[in-house]
Amino acid sequence: MGLPESMTYKYDRYPYVILTPIGKMNKQIRSIGHKFERGLLSRINDAIADQVNHRSLKLDRLQRYLTVEGNTALPISYLKDDVINPYLIRPELFLWTQHPKEHGLPYNKEFLYDTNVTQLSSKGLEHHLAQVMDDYFFLAEIAEHPKQYWFNKIAESFHQHPIVQLAHWKRDVIEAVETMNQSALLSQLRYPEEVARWRDRIDTVMRPFRALPRLWLTQQKEMCRHEKQLHFNSRSRSISCRCEVCDLTVFYHLDNDCVTLQEEYNFERTSKRITTIEQQFNDIAQKNTTILNQIQELTRMKGNLRPAKSVLDESVRVARQIERYKEGESVLASYPLLEMHDQLTCSAFPTKRSPSVLVWLSNVHLCDVGMLKQLSIWRNHMDGQVHANADTLLKELQARLDEVEYTDEDIIIEIKGHELSYAYVQQVLDLIHYYGTDYPAHTLVQVLAGKSTNKLRRLKLHEIRWFGLLSDWPSKHIQHLFNQLERQGWLMKQRKGYSISAFAEEVL
Helix, strand or coil: CCCCHHHCECCCCCCCEEEEEECCCCCCCCCCCCHHHHHHHHHHHHHHHHHHHHCCCCCHHHHHHHCCCCCCCEEEEEEHHHEECCCCECHHHHCCCCCCCCCCECCCHHHECCCCHHHCCHHHHHHHHHHHHHHHHHHHHHCCCCHHHHHHHHHHHHHHCHHHHHHHHCHHHHHHHHHHHCCHHHHHCCCHHHHHHHHHHHHHHHHHHHCCCHHHCCCCCCCCCCCCEEEEECCCCEEEEEECCCCEEEEEECCCCEEEECCCCCHHHHHHHHHHHHHHHHHHHHCCHHHHHHHHHHHHHHHHHHHHHHHHHHHHHHHHHHHHHCCCCCCHHHCHHHHHHHHHHCCECCCCCCCCHHHHHHCCECCCCCHHHHHHHHHHHCCCCHHHHHHHHHHHHHHHHHHHCCCCCCEEEEECCEEEEHHHHHHHHHHHHHHCCCCCHHHHHHHHHCCCCHHHHHCCHHHCCCCCCCCCCCHHHHHHHHHHHHHCCCEEECCCCEEECHHHHHHC
């Protein structure tokens, strides 16, 4: 930190300033200039002296910050040709930064005040220097601790903010409100006009909490891990901390050791609102005991199916494979036990019931709200023979799969009068498996068509066993074949060429 000693110039006539060159490769000051520069230095030096004397300023901390001695209180920079830089250097230029001697101070407008001191009256210069001195003293105080120290102070104070503490305390309710606001279960509740009024209040109630990014609330005494910018205000003695990714700015006040937000909210009103909206939803839920009981029944059903889970999972896999062969036929829908298991597997239910119905219901995730209407059908399949029924079902599905599986002679694709049997499809898929992502589609087309081009010979693709497999097909039809295999779910288009699908791997 501070000014490189080799680049500072001290003159007895101006004891309160230290001169330094600024600008790329501007490493020295040959002279302090002519009458104009001397007069300006005198005005600045006298104005600083008045500040120091009238305000009884102690320069020790500031001098440690700038690494200077004597009465020095402020750096004045010179441009090339020994011309005073009319814009004073901001103290942020020296904060937690070591400037190399070989390059000089950088001329960066971000670290310069935007006031031209050569155009100020005596009163204006006095006012400007008072603000500059305040900034330097404030930054000198900040510099006594490393940057991480201030990040830690900001994080700790942020989590002590009343609204943030309320967000921690009511985290489960806040998350439940946001979840239920988007839940399809709301459409199943009776008294929709009450539900609509509840939803209308949400934006107002949740506004203070939505202003707090989730990543800032994940752990106590921590903020998000994104890069942040710090800005300093000597008048309010505060540090603003900005995260562009989270779009949040907080202000840490040194004297009070506290954080304020860009927009402050009344704690009592915010606390009352979140409590009220929770109670309002719970009141609505108590008028919908039928749905609550149905959800509890679904929870019990899922638990009762758990002993047969592995058998039912295999049954679902076989059923979906049959559906691949018999396109357009829903096999799952014809087996209520299987459909029930599939939808319950895709659903989530809380392990224990919360005292707040809002919180409990927000942790219920149904695969489809239509499940509630199917309960009357599903009940008939929940008996003591579930495991035996699952075994019988799996055997039946495996028998159906055997019936629909392709034989090598089955014609499964036809393009413009050209038929392709399952055996040939298997060979095409083998080609894709080994070479599909290595070469573009047009190269694979040439291989199947048996086009002995220079490129294929150079790559030795004319020697592989798939070369000329579809030599009696026009090349354009082979490309259509790839498109058809992709549409039927056998292939997947890649950035370069194709790969075979998970379904194709299962079938083959």
